[in-house]
Amino acid sequence: MNLLDNIFWNSLKGPQAEYAIGTGEVRRYAPGFSPIAGFEQAGAPDFFALAQVCEPGEQIYCDGFSGAVPHGWNLDEEASMYRMVWDAPIPANDQAPDAVKLGPEHAAAALALAELTKPGPFGIRTIELGDYFGYFEGGRLIAMAGERLAADGLREVSGVCTHPDYAGRGMARRLVAKLARLQLMRGETPFLHVMHDNVAAHGLYKRMGFRDHCLSPVRVISRNA
Numbered sequence: 152m153n154l155l156d157n158i159f160w161n162s163l164k165g166p167q168a169e170y171a172i173g174t175g176e177v178r179r180y181a182p183g184f185s186p187i188a189g190f191e192q193a194g195a196p197d198f199f200a201l202a203q204v205c206e207p208g209e210q211i212y213c214d215g216f217s218g219a220v221p222h223g224w225n226l227d228e229e230a231s232m233y234r235m236v237w238d239a240p241i242p243a244n245d246q247a248p249d250a251v252k253l254g255p256e257h258a259a260a261a262l263a264l265a266e267l268t269k270p271g272p273f274g275i276r277t278i279e280l281g282d283y284f285g286y287f288e289g290g291r292l293i294a295m296a297g298e299r300l301a302a303d304g305l306r307e308v309s310g311v312c313t314h315p316d317y318a319g320r321g322m323a324r325r326l327v328a329k330l331a332r333l334q335l336m337r338g339e340t341p342f343l344h345v346m347h348d349n350v351a352a353h354g355l356y357k358r359m360g361f362r363d364h365c366l367s368p369v370r371v372i373s374r375n376a
Contacts, residue, residue, distance in 0.1 A: 259275070264293075346369075
């Protein structure tokens with residue numbers, strides 16, 4: 152099986168185990184990071200094991216399974232997303248040489264931008280998972296992109312977002328290209344996720360050099376008290 156087919160589990164059990172908590176059946180990012188869980192058996196998640204590492208009411212993102220959730224759990228959101236993998240030559244140049252590398256001092260600003268624009272699950276410590284870059288104007292973070300999941304030569308581009316007041320300037324595209332180039336230069340294969348209904352972003356990523364690997368169900372679930 153391709154590592155991308157169960158990438159949440161392969162990341163949280165593998166190279167990113169230091170950021171995770173859980174068992175041999177379920178792993179999730181520790182509180183403070185992105186609230187994502189991975190299952191050893193993606194199509195048949197162990198909800199009992201997941202309950203041991205989730206607080207009541209806490210929303211957890213997961214993928215790869217469908218059907219009813221068991222008693223004691225809520226299905227809060229359900230959609231589908233494309234998992235896309237790089238399939239093109241390495242970009243010749245850094246397209247965002249003026250981008251600022253984000254550090255711990257930018258964590259609050261990154262979280263605020265993510266909460267405004269909803270690029271996906273994000274926590275105050277998410278920018279610790281890899282390299283993050285952003286653009287600022289007037290001291291305010293207005294666009295960013297960075298790295299999250301990782302598994303044996305695969306590296307995710309994630310947290311791609313732009314403040315709505317500054318949309319249409321190509322900043323997110325340049326940041327994604329910058330990260331893809333950095334990853335390829337490190338010998339890694341870039342991949343990313345985009346929601347099925349985000350037609351514009353899906354088309355943009357295809358033109359940049361990403362191809363569809365799969366269309367996966369994605370869910371937000373929470374445990375009752």
